[in-house]
Every structure is written in C-alpha cells, then in structure tokens.
Amino acid sequence: LLEDVKTVNIGNEMAVTLSAGIGMDGLSYAQNFEFARNAIDLALGRGGDQAVVKTSASITYYGGKSQQMEKNTRVKARVKAHALEEIITGKDDVIVMGHRIGDVDSFGACVGIYRITKALEHPCHIVLNDVTTSTKPLVELFQDNDHYEKDLILSSQEALDKVSDNTVVVVVDVNKPSITECPELLHKAKTVVVFDHHRSGTEVIENATLSYVEPYASSTCEMVSEILQYIGEHVKIHPEEANAMYAGIMIDTNNFMQKTGVRTFEAAAFLRRNGADMTVIRKLFRENANEYKAKADAVSQAEIYRGAYAISVCSGEGLPSPTILGAQAANELLNIRGVKASFICTEYQNQIFVSARSIDEVNVQVIMEKLGGGGPLNIAGCQMEDVTGTEAIAIIKKTLDTMIEEGDL
Known part of the structure; x- marks a missing residue:
C-alpha cells in the first residue's frame, strides 16, 4: 500500500506518500487509540512514508524509504524559539548536553544554546565527560578563554550537583535518553527541552516540556542557528561560537554534500555574517x-x-x-x-x-x-x-x- 500510493499521478509534481499509525493489543479501545496516536506521531516524526504499529510490548516500523521533502517555512522554528525563550526566562539556570562520545554538531549546538541563554542573562553550563579527537579543537577555543566562565564545561557529577528544581536541562543532537552524556540529569530535572535532527526511535525522551525534533534538518547546529535569529533583540554571537556551529553543519553535511537544503545554506550564511571563518575551521580539523x-x-x-x-x-x-x-x-x-x-x-x-x-x-x-x-x-x-x-x-x-x-x- 505504501508503495502503491506513490504511483498516484493527477498532475502533482511531488510523489504522494502515506503515513499510518496502528494501535493494538491494548487493554481497552481507548488505550489502542492512544497507541495509534503515538504511532502516527512517530511515523511523521521519522519523516513520513511509513506505517508504525504500536502495541503494549513493542513498536514495529514498515516502509520509510523516501527522502523527506525539505521544508522551507520557518514558522515552526520561530514558535519553538519563543517557547524556549519563555522557558529559560522563567527558570534560574540552564544545563545543556549532547550525546556520549560527542561530535562537532553536538558540541556546536551546545554552544549555540549557551549563547541563547547568556543573551537572556541566565547562567549556562555544558556537560562534557570525554573530549573526543573531533571536538578537542573546538573545546580548546572555549577553555582558558577570558570571554567564558572557568566552569563552562562540567562533568556529569558536577552537573548533577548543580541541578535544581529551577534548572532547565536542554538536550541536543540526541533524543534517546540512554546515550545522552548524563541520563540521570533527565530524571533529576523537572524541565527538559530537546532539539534534535535524528528520526525518533522506540526509545525517546519522555515528558519533555519542549521538543523540537526535525529529521528534515541537516544538523542540530542548523536548527539552533535558526532559533538564535528569533531570540530577543539581535543576539550577539562571538566568532568562536559561530565557528563551532558552522563546523557542526559542515561536518554533518560532509562539506555541504549531504542532506543540504535552502535553510542549511541560510543558516551557514547567518553564521558567516556573525564571524565564522572557513580558514580557521579548516585548520582546526586537519588530521594527524x-x-x-x-x-x-x-x-x-x-x-x-x-x-x-x-x-x-x-x-x-x-x-x-x-x-x-x-x-x-x-x-x-x-x-x-x-x-x-x-x-x-x-x-x-x-x-x-x-x-x-x-x-x-x-x-x-x-x-x-x-x-x-x-x-x-x-x-x-x-x-x-x-x-x-x-x-x-x-x-x-x-x-x-x-x-x-x-x-x-
């Protein structure tokens, strides 16, 4: 059925795709309906063109072979930016983390959230347990730098000691709790925000106050760069931060050759205007x-x-x-x-x-x-x-x- 519906042609330029959510094996009709509703949300969150069957014990996926169509509207980014601004403004501080064995996109997105938080005049810390070869050149830009706090980067234990009921925990570049830098933070914090560009799987971060998961995006740095443009009045980005986010987009798109859309280049142009330097980035990522x-x-x-x-x-x-x-x-x-x-x-x-x-x-x-x-x-x-x-x-x-x-x- 998923394949047959793509053959529908009544003059449309784009191929028709179908998404379906099925709920079964629940204790009641209402529970099956809830399973089906969750299943269709998963199907759409994973890019559409697929059927998802959810039971009380498992989730099964069928289809999902098509590339998701690029989205050109920024309405969702603007709405999420305003929601994030309200959440941060109403809390005391922010702790941001990516996934274990962090990469450039993960760290760059953390830096972007840091700049948003500082623009809203709140303290922010980044959880990073192990500095990988890929992130080391970027991390060194922020360590021993007078523009940044000495305790900008925390270990998991330091973050757990610092978190309170009024802390916002922002998770970037991952929506699977078990592979975040510090899964315990998700249980301890009362307010959790998720930004990610990966398709949702069976295991997702539950009960997030704000969740922005968009598989169409090239990278989380692209998403955060867009959000930055809708926060307050003209957020001032430092060159180090622009370099970190630009590098995240560049690495995740394999030098703009994979999964790049109009908005990818718009985000890159925004970062270039704010001080991203290609020469600096190229030198940072040379291999031994x-x-x-x-x-x-x-x-x-x-x-x-x-x-x-x-x-x-x-x-x-x-x-x-x-x-x-x-x-x-x-x-x-x-x-x-x-x-x-x-x-x-x-x-x-x-x-x-x-x-x-x-x-x-x-x-x-x-x-x-x-x-x-x-x-x-x-x-x-x-x-x-x-x-x-x-x-x-x-x-x-x-x-x-x-x-x-x-x-x-």
Missing part, C-alpha cells in the same frame, strides 16, 4: 598522520558485497576517537562508483561501533534499526556487544541478505 593512515587502510581493505555495499573494518588501536574515523571512512567509500551504501565496523571501549552511510538509493536507517541502532535516512549507526569486527561484518551481510530477500532493499 596516524588517523589519516587508519582511515586509508579501512577504505583500501573494503569489500564490495553484492556489488553495491562497501563493508570494512577500521582499526582504532592507539587512536583516541576511532569511531569518528569510522564515520569519515564510511563517507569516503560512497565516492566509489556503484556503491549504494557503506558500513564501517570500529572496535572501541569493548564494543563494535557501526557507521552506515548512503547517498539516496538505500535507507541505512532501517538497516541499522534491525541491529538495534538508528539515525537519519542516509547517516545511521549502531553498537554491538560481545562480537568481533569480523563477526559484526557477518551480521551486517546476513541482515542485508534477509532484507533483500524480503524486498525491503
């Missing part, structure tokens, strides 16, 4: 020789499975943030003609981290969801425990085989 070699090895050893799926292992031995290299190697493999999707398995902290990438022909999100992960349609990932890199590759191949046989790919 060992990282470059590890990435090159992963690309050179890749196997092209079924003539369309590039799969490889990235050795992270002796490197501080091998998962970042894995993601970069997955992007590189897409440059090979004929490759529809790429998968890089990286061992880190006794787990296998899988980075999955595609351009437009394959929805890697649904593949990663089969393995317990998720993400946007063409940039997804998952984590595996108690397996080696070789075993992880075998699992990925088996999953691809099954999905191809069942017509899901």
Whole structure:
C-alpha cells in the first residue's frame, strides 16, 4: 500500500506518500487509540512514508524509504524559539548536553544554546565527560578563554550537583535518553527541552516540556542557528561560537554534500555574517598522520558485497576517537562508483561501533534499526556487544541478505 500510493499521478509534481499509525493489543479501545496516536506521531516524526504499529510490548516500523521533502517555512522554528525563550526566562539556570562520545554538531549546538541563554542573562553550563579527537579543537577555543566562565564545561557529577528544581536541562543532537552524556540529569530535572535532527526511535525522551525534533534538518547546529535569529533583540554571537556551529553543519553535511537544503545554506550564511571563518575551521580539523593512515587502510581493505555495499573494518588501536574515523571512512567509500551504501565496523571501549552511510538509493536507517541502532535516512549507526569486527561484518551481510530477500532493499 505504501508503495502503491506513490504511483498516484493527477498532475502533482511531488510523489504522494502515506503515513499510518496502528494501535493494538491494548487493554481497552481507548488505550489502542492512544497507541495509534503515538504511532502516527512517530511515523511523521521519522519523516513520513511509513506505517508504525504500536502495541503494549513493542513498536514495529514498515516502509520509510523516501527522502523527506525539505521544508522551507520557518514558522515552526520561530514558535519553538519563543517557547524556549519563555522557558529559560522563567527558570534560574540552564544545563545543556549532547550525546556520549560527542561530535562537532553536538558540541556546536551546545554552544549555540549557551549563547541563547547568556543573551537572556541566565547562567549556562555544558556537560562534557570525554573530549573526543573531533571536538578537542573546538573545546580548546572555549577553555582558558577570558570571554567564558572557568566552569563552562562540567562533568556529569558536577552537573548533577548543580541541578535544581529551577534548572532547565536542554538536550541536543540526541533524543534517546540512554546515550545522552548524563541520563540521570533527565530524571533529576523537572524541565527538559530537546532539539534534535535524528528520526525518533522506540526509545525517546519522555515528558519533555519542549521538543523540537526535525529529521528534515541537516544538523542540530542548523536548527539552533535558526532559533538564535528569533531570540530577543539581535543576539550577539562571538566568532568562536559561530565557528563551532558552522563546523557542526559542515561536518554533518560532509562539506555541504549531504542532506543540504535552502535553510542549511541560510543558516551557514547567518553564521558567516556573525564571524565564522572557513580558514580557521579548516585548520582546526586537519588530521594527524596516524588517523589519516587508519582511515586509508579501512577504505583500501573494503569489500564490495553484492556489488553495491562497501563493508570494512577500521582499526582504532592507539587512536583516541576511532569511531569518528569510522564515520569519515564510511563517507569516503560512497565516492566509489556503484556503491549504494557503506558500513564501517570500529572496535572501541569493548564494543563494535557501526557507521552506515548512503547517498539516496538505500535507507541505512532501517538497516541499522534491525541491529538495534538508528539515525537519519542516509547517516545511521549502531553498537554491538560481545562480537568481533569480523563477526559484526557477518551480521551486517546476513541482515542485508534477509532484507533483500524480503524486498525491503
């Protein structure tokens, strides 16, 4: 049905898509109705063109193969900005955090929320437990900088000690509570705000006072950059902050080659006007020789499975943030003609981290969801425990085989 409805053509330029939410196995009709309502919200939040079946025990997804249409209206961003302003104004302080093993988009969005909070004359702190290779150049811009407080960046424990009933906890670049920097903060805080550009999965942050999850956006930095433009009277952004957010957009879009829309470039232009410097950003993100070699090895050893799926292992031995290299190697493999999707398995902290990438022909999100992960349609990932890199590759191949046989790919 989801595929058939796309064939509807009565002169429309855009393909018709259908979203459905189904609730079942509830204790009553009312509960089934609530399940169905939650299911349709999930289907739309994940980009539409899919059916979601929710029961008391599980959530099952069907479809979701289409790229979501870009949205050109900023009405929602303006409404969310005003709501955020009201929430922060009515509280004492703000603590902002991203996901574990933070990346540039996550940290850049944290910095953007910091600037919004300071513009509203409230204190703000960023929770960051481990500084990764990718975020280190940016973090150093804010440490030992007279423009910023000495305690700008806190550990999880320091944040837990500081949180009160009048604290707003803002979560960026993630809507899955278990992989936030400090999940305990979500239970301790009474006011939680979520900004994210990933498709919602089964596990989401419950009872958020304000939630702005938009899968159409290229990055969370793009979303926060838009919100900045609607806060108060002309928020003054420092060059360091503009660089951090611009870098977040640049990295998440693979230098503006993936998932970029009109609003992505508008956000980038706004940051450029406020002091973002491409030369500074390029110098910040140069790799060292060992990282470059590890990435090159992963690309050179890749196997092209079924003539369309590039799969490889990235050795992270002796490197501080091998998962970042894995993601970069997955992007590189897409440059090979004929490759529809790429998968890089990286061992880190006794787990296998899988980075999955595609351009437009394959929805890697649904593949990663089969393995317990998720993400946007063409940039997804998952984590595996108690397996080696070789075993992880075998699992990925088996999953691809099954999905191809069942017509899901």
